[in-house]
Amino acid sequence: MTAASLTGADVKTNVSLKRRLKRAERARQIKALALVLPLLLFLLFTFAGPIAGMLWHAVDDHEVRQVLPQTVAALAGWDGKDVPDEKAYAALASDIQAARAAGTIAIAAKRLNYAQNGFRTILTSTARNLKAMPEPGTARETLGKINPAWRDRATWTTIRDASGPVTSFYLLGALDLVRNADGAIVAAPPDQAIYRDVFGRTFLISLGVTVLCLVLGFPVAYLLATLPPGRSNLLMIFVLLPFWTSLLVRTCAWIVLLQSKGVVNDSLHWLGIIDEPLRLIYNRFGVCVAMTHVLLPFMILPLYSSMKAISPAYMRAAASLGASPITAFLRIYMPQTLPGIGAGSLLVFILALGYYITPALVGGAADQMISYFIALYTTETANWGLASALGAVLLLATVLLALVYGKLVQGQQVTGGMKN
Amino acid sequence: MEAGLVTPILVRFSGIQKTYDGEHLVVKHLDLDIKKGEFITLLGPSGSGKTTTLMMLAGFEVPTQGEIYLADRPIKNMPPHKRDIGMVFQNYALFPHLTIEENVAFPLSVRKTSKAETQERVKAALRMIKMETLAQRRPGQLSGGQQQRVALARALVFNPQLVLMDEPLGALDKRLREQMQLEIKQLHETMGITVVYVTHDQSEALTMSDRIAVFNDGIVQQIDRPDALYERPVNSFVANFVGENNVLSGTVETTDKDYCRVLLAAGGTVMARAVNVSGAGAATSLSVRPERVAIVPDGASSDGANRLPAKVQNTIYLGDHALAVLDVAGNTEFMVKLQPGAHDRLRSGESVFISFRPEDCLALDPV
Numbered sequence: 001m002t003a004a005s006l007t008g009a010d011v012k013t014n015v016s017l018k019r020r021l022k023r024a025e026r027a028r029q030i031k032a033l034a035l036v037l038p039l040l041l042f043l044l045f046t047f048a049g050p051i052a053g054m055l056w057h058a059v060d061d062h063e064v065r066q067v068l069p070q071t072v073a074a075l076a077g078w079d080g081k082d083v084p085d086e087k088a089y090a091a092l093a094s095d096i097q098a099a100r101a102a103g104t105i106a107i108a109a110k111r112l113n114y115a116q117n118g119f120r121t122i123l124t125s126t127a128r129n130l131k132a133m134p135e136p137g138t139a140r141e142t143l144g145k146i147n148p149a150w151r152d153r154a155t156w157t158t159i160r161d162a163s164g165p166v167t168s169f170y171l172l173g174a175l176d177l178v179r180n181a182d183g184a185i186v187a188a189p190p191d192q193a194i195y196r197d198v199f200g201r202t203f204l205i206s207l208g209v210t211v212l213c214l215v216l217g218f219p220v221a222y223l224l225a226t227l228p229p230g231r232s233n234l235l236m237i238f239v240l241l242p243f244w245t246s247l248l249v250r251t252c253a254w255i256v257l258l259q260s261k262g263v264v265n266d267s268l269h270w271l272g273i274i275d276e277p278l279r280l281i282y283n284r285f286g287v288c289v290a291m292t293h294v295l296l297p298f299m300i301l302p303l304y305s306s307m308k309a310i311s312p313a314y315m316r317a318a319a320s321l322g323a324s325p326i327t328a329f330l331r332i333y334m335p336q337t338l339p340g341i342g343a344g345s346l347l348v349f350i351l352a353l354g355y356y357i358t359p360a361l362v363g364g365a366a367d368q369m370i371s372y373f374i375a376l377y378t379t380e381t382a383n384w385g386l387a388s389a390l391g392a393v394l395l396l397a398t399v400l401l402a403l404v405y406g407k408l409v410q411g412q413q414v415t416g417g418m419k420n
Numbered sequence: 421m422e423a424g425l426v427t428p429i430l431v432r433f434s435g436i437q438k439t440y441d442g443e444h445l446v447v448k449h450l451d452l453d454i455k456k457g458e459f460i461t462l463l464g465p466s467g468s469g470k471t472t473t474l475m476m477l478a479g480f481e482v483p484t485q486g487e488i489y490l491a492d493r494p495i496k497n498m499p500p501h502k503r504d505i506g507m508v509f510q511n512y513a514l515f516p517h518l519t520i521e522e523n524v525a526f527p528l529s530v531r532k533t534s535k536a537e538t539q540e541r542v543k544a545a546l547r548m549i550k551m552e553t554l555a556q557r558r559p560g561q562l563s564g565g566q567q568q569r570v571a572l573a574r575a576l577v578f579n580p581q582l583v584l585m586d587e588p589l590g591a592l593d594k595r596l597r598e599q600m601q602l603e604i605k606q607l608h609e610t611m612g613i614t615v616v617y618v619t620h621d622q623s624e625a626l627t628m629s630d631r632i633a634v635f636n637d638g639i640v641q642q643i644d645r646p647d648a649l650y651e652r653p654v655n656s657f658v659a660n661f662v663g664e665n666n667v668l669s670g671t672v673e674t675t676d677k678d679y680c681r682v683l684l685a686a687g688g689t690v691m692a693r694a695v696n697v698s699g700a701g702a703a704t705s706l707s708v709r710p711e712r713v714a715i716v717p718d719g720a721s722s723d724g725a726n727r728l729p730a731k732v733q734n735t736i737y738l739g740d741h742a743l744a745v746l747d748v749a750g751n752t753e754f755m756v757k758l759q760p761g762a763h764d765r766l767r768s769g770e771s772v773f774i775s776f777r778p779e780d781c782l783a784l785d786p787v
Contacts, residue, residue, distance in 0.1 A: 311511070311513065313509050313511055313513040314513055314515060316478075316480055316500070316507075316509070316513070317507065317509055317513035317514075317515070318501075318515075318526070319479070319480075319499070319500040319501045320478055320479075320500055320501075320503075320505060320506065320507035320575075320584075321501075321506070321507075321526055321527035321530065321574065321575070321578070322501050322502075322504070322527050322530045322531055322578065323501055323526070323530045324499075324501050324530075325499075325501075327530055328501075331526075331530075332515055335517045336515075336516065336517055
């Protein structure tokens, strides 16, 4: 076939060629999709679903709406400047009667009590003392007599703010903020403002653990990458060994080692270095040590893989060009490990942010991280809204970090080059 | 050589031995002088000790015994970064996180050269390799040939007293390799630098070198100019390693000054130059280059040339020339370079005679 006839055939089959290519590609894509589908479904049900649920719980506010529907409706047009009119009082009385009969008063009481301490008492005492529907026109008077709090504007704004269907109450709470009676966002009272502190502590501990892991892991990874294969495999087994034991066991081992009658204190005492046992556990030190131990492999492995990709020829080239070993390390080796440092640090930092068991076991009251509070609100006080809001804030911080890291890595890839 | 008397010695290997495992010597014994401004190639098969020799000179390996002198200073214990030797690596070893410009500036910046001078010299170096326009690229964005040019510029930019090249063209394709050979040769001539070049490619060595040191088995077999190496190999290894070569084995019958009569193992006698034979009765390998052999119609010799019967196996057409593969005295791969147009006159299985002069046939040590 000549070149000319080839071009002619090309033009003629061009359309069907494209279609055929598409068809061939489609079959491949469907096969690929079929391969990942089970995992995709699994993740959807166990990961995406629960996270969406959590995010919804952080803003969901249906309890008061469900238990006190008429009151919520009556308060919809209220300007909030003074106590609402008689209609709202009558609606509330009717709602309370109905809720009492249905036994749902506690649901609303719990939600309102989050917003205003003591609201539970107000609502339950009112429900108990409101024997019958007040005469038309006397609802305000009757309720005010049962509990003077009903004469207070703030009581009503609390109900209005909790009337849903969505609320910023929990999210603000997670950041130590509240809405005052006028709807403005203000700082929470000092005795309730703990979460910023806890978030700060969580980030600080995570950062400290990340730095410790990097400082301890870098030389190990370097050794792993430069040792001959036989010995590096052995060392790698030691690095991976912690993965083969349960997290709980490893954490408890630290308790055995670090407690006041533990191995470390006894040894130091026996050596005569100390008279009094050092306080090594149930404080920040213990948390950092135990978490560093648990998370160290997550730092070493990415570092190792980035170091393994660095050809020894680079260091030789640097030396032959006149760079001392230190200069060569700082200017040639280190920059090429940056992707590994970034990946390892991000991994350790994010894992540390969500750490629960280790700080719960070896930390003191002042070392509990955000996960502890999330667990507390989920399992003990069943304040799902606040637990979800704390989780959402943590998730947001983590996602932001991952995005920043992604940007950095992208930049690195452009600057990275051929690996020999 | 007369030139050696006036040209100062830059590098001297003196009694060098090197072993990695304490059992086998990779370099058995090395005495080698490299003159200033010389382009010397260390040629040999892999495992012959040529790269180890280069690494000892660069400072990445320490000799087990002996001393290396660079400009009359012993450098055995001097770390590589203080030796002032530029090096070009097989895989270029350009720093992937730095731009071309930064790569070339690296040796200057570690020497704390002033900014203005660095800029000027980097510019000149990039101009030399014709890559000014690619200064801001990263190594990963360049082709193999371009990367090798940058590696060259980086190794030359700080004016080292010596430049080492470790199979720098090994990763390039043939055409590019040949082009780079000429470029490197030209750089060597214009800059007057001393180059120690390692390769296992004998044609590369012949093309570029002032002198070639042929390594085998940890020993330098021969150090000579390329033409001398080809024309006057001192032993069978060199004869076989450098250029195409035909081998005929036999026994020395008589010797007479420079020449000897050799009885071939398959019968027949040949006159050969006695290069590396101990005397009458010794086994020998005869070496004849393919282009020094002619195919003749009859066995009668009139000019004192050796004539041997041969049988044509086949012919190989190579474009610029053709080869005839013959069966000569038991060697079934005896190559003869044919004149243009001669190859289609030979038929497989045809009986012919070959002719070569005694001075073109070397009696060397038995293979």
